[in-house]
Amino acid sequence: IGTEDDHSDELKDLEKRIKRKRMSKEAAGKVRHEFKKLKMMTPMSAEATVVRTYIDWLLSLPWFARSNVRQNLEEADIILNEDHYGLEKPKERILEYLAVQSLVKKIRGPILCFVGPPGVGKTSLAKSVARATGRKFIRLSLGGVRDEAEIRGHRRTYIGAMPGKIIQSLKKVGVNNPVFCLDEVDKMSMDFRGDPSAALLEVLDPEQNYGFNDHYLDVDYDLSDILFITTANTLPEIPLPLQDRMEIIRLPGYAEYEKYFIARDFLISKQIEMNGLKDKNLHFSKNAVLTITRRYTRESGVRNLEREISSICRKIAREVLKKKESTIFKVTAKSVQRYLGPPRFKEIQIEEEDQIGLVTGLAWTHVGGELLCIETLIMPGKGKLIMTGKLGDVMKESAQAAVSYVRSRTELLDIDTKFYKEFDIHIHIPEGAIPKDGPSAGISMCTSLVSALTKRPVYNNIAMTGEITLRGRVLSIGGMKEKILAAHRGGVKKIVIPKENEKDLKDIPATVLKEVEIVLVEHMDEVLPHALILDEGDKIFQEDDIPLEIMPKEIDQEQRPSLI
Incomplete structure (x- = not known):
């Protein structure tokens, strides 16, 4: 009898809820239909439990409940x-x-x-x-x-x-x-x-x-x-x-100066509070934050930067408990190493010397931009093209397009016309365990190949990105902001990019553009004069019929296209 009374009370409560609840016309009809079925069922049946749960779900949803949206x-x-x-x-x-x-x-x-x-x-x-x-x-x-x-x-x-x-x-x-x-x-x-x-x-x-x-x-x-x-x-x-x-x-990655402001205005105060140091005298100098950014993190975001700041705060929390009297704690560029250990990254990622066949390319991954070294070696052989470094199909095809372009320019570049028969060409991109793909390393591989064949070194402080066609045209690529920020972070002073990507420069912070020279190119023939180091009196293109795109840059160095 008690069970039946409980069931009838439950049905009454449910009926009241159904009458009070504002819902859509379709949902209200469905609830009433299911409630009629529930009244005819025995309370302990499995079907009754299913129907009761279903009605409860329909009644608990916010059909018309709203937040007041801010208008200001x-x-x-x-x-x-x-x-x-x-x-x-x-x-x-x-x-x-x-x-x-x-x-x-x-x-x-x-x-x-x-x-x-x-x-x-x-x-x-x-x-x-x-x-x-x-x-x-x-x-x-x-x-x-x-x-x-x-x-x-x-x-x-x-x-x-x-x-x-x-x-x-x-x-x-x-x-x-x-x-x-x-x-x-x-x-x-x-x-x-x-x-x-x-x-x-x-x-x-x-x-x-x-x-x-x-x-x-x-x-x-x-x-x-x-x-x-x-x-x-x-x-x-x-x-x-x-x-x-x-x-x-x-939401592209942050430039170095943006990371500093984020750390100063948000991260440091947040970590000081989270680690119980709010009432203590703890200060981070500007150079300390920049040292952490450059030497202990390499990322587009600020997650690892916050982690390192948190690590310093925890170590200072231990020092606070050891010292009874109140002390002023100032984290400086010198003291960062004491808290975080030896630096994990070199401040400048580019090569220390200008080298033959070694070019700095630019890559774009899901964690932001990266610098990519591209090496080419020429060895006596039977004309094999060897490509290593876990390269994808698109990247291998870019290398083949670069070789074909160089073959079409052998006389102009004063390269042995039979180089592709008498020499093996080995192109390698280090960090061989990491898969790499995409067409944007085309001009980097081509420059590396020309450098190795002509025995001319490449400037160590130049980086480049762009897709190459068989006729030497340089096509646009993606991830431009991330790539330029990575080059700036790595100490690059000049970046060669496709002319078609000029529109992307408006997204680059002005402070970054002041510190790097951007060279816009439409053809591979324009890239080589910027990248290769020439001896006095030497010239890249040997014949009188120098490509028209190159002439102004070769004659007058001041007229190189740049955006500073």
Whole structure:
């Protein structure tokens, strides 16, 4: 009897909740239908438990509960700048969205995708956006997700079925217009259970997501008020249909001076507080921060920089407990080594001397830009082209294109016309365990080959990047900002880039452009005069029919194209 009374009380409570709850017309009809079924079931049956759980899920979702969104643009701007240094483009896009929202009553949330190396602040910027817009924040990590049901849920016919992670997260956050961060969207994979990235197509399409249908709920749920922000390290890993639905905002790496300001204004104060040193006299000198940045970290973001600052703070915390009287602790460039041990990296990455056949190229990885040494050796043999250093197919083809270009220029460059028959050419890119691919090392490999064949050394403080064609044209490449920052970090003074990439220079900090000379080229013949060291009276092109593109640079050194 007691059990029946409990059951009837539970049904009454459930009925009250159903009457009070505001929900969509479809969901309300579904709940009433399921409730009628529940009243006719025996309370202890397995089916009754399934129906009760289903009704509970529908009642606990925020169908119409909303956060009050901030309308004040100036206030939002202040909050964004309080939390992050730089990152002008994403901040500008958020403020544009807020401006439109204050003018239009109903606006669909944008689908933004922050792409950049680890540690540049993608996830923390998403949190900052929630704070600036006055919305609640919810984060879902998609790294390693390989089951479509993680996004869309399981049908109720399965034992232990539940809604997908999207609906679960909305129940947790309690409002239908949060900032929803889908972290590591490029780390998803697929297997026999389906492709989760395909399930996200509906979630992240503003034209469809007002009627998102979770397999478990089996009713449409409106996701159009949610401000979705996805994060990724590399764009190629995201399927193209998914890329098409998102507005891609790149967060490139930080320049050295930006890292200093981030450490000074954010990281040091945060670590001092976290390590209980707020009331102690602890100061980091500017040179100390720059030493940590140059000698102990090599990254595009600031995650390792924060780790090293935290390590110093922990060691000082021990010293504070040892010394009874209050002392002023000042971390200087000299004392950094005492706290962190011997420096891990050379301050300057470029070669110390000008060498024959050795060229500094520029690479772009998911952690930012890198300097890449390219070596070429010419040995007596039978015309073999040997390529080592774990090179991908595209890179090998670039090397073959470089050899063909040099063969077409043998007389002009005063190279033995039968070099490709009588000599073996070995091109090697060090750090052989790391896979390398892409076309952007084309002009570097070609310069290295010409240097080895003509026995002329290459300037050690020059770096270059660009794709080469058989006719010697230099084509545009990607990741320009990251590559120039890596070259600047490594001590390079002159960078040769394709003329087509001139548009990317507007994203480079002015302080970096002041310290490096940028040379814009359209043809391989323009690269060689900048890279090869000539003896007095020597010239690269031996005949009178010097390519027209080269003549001004060869005749008047002052007229070299540069942007300083």
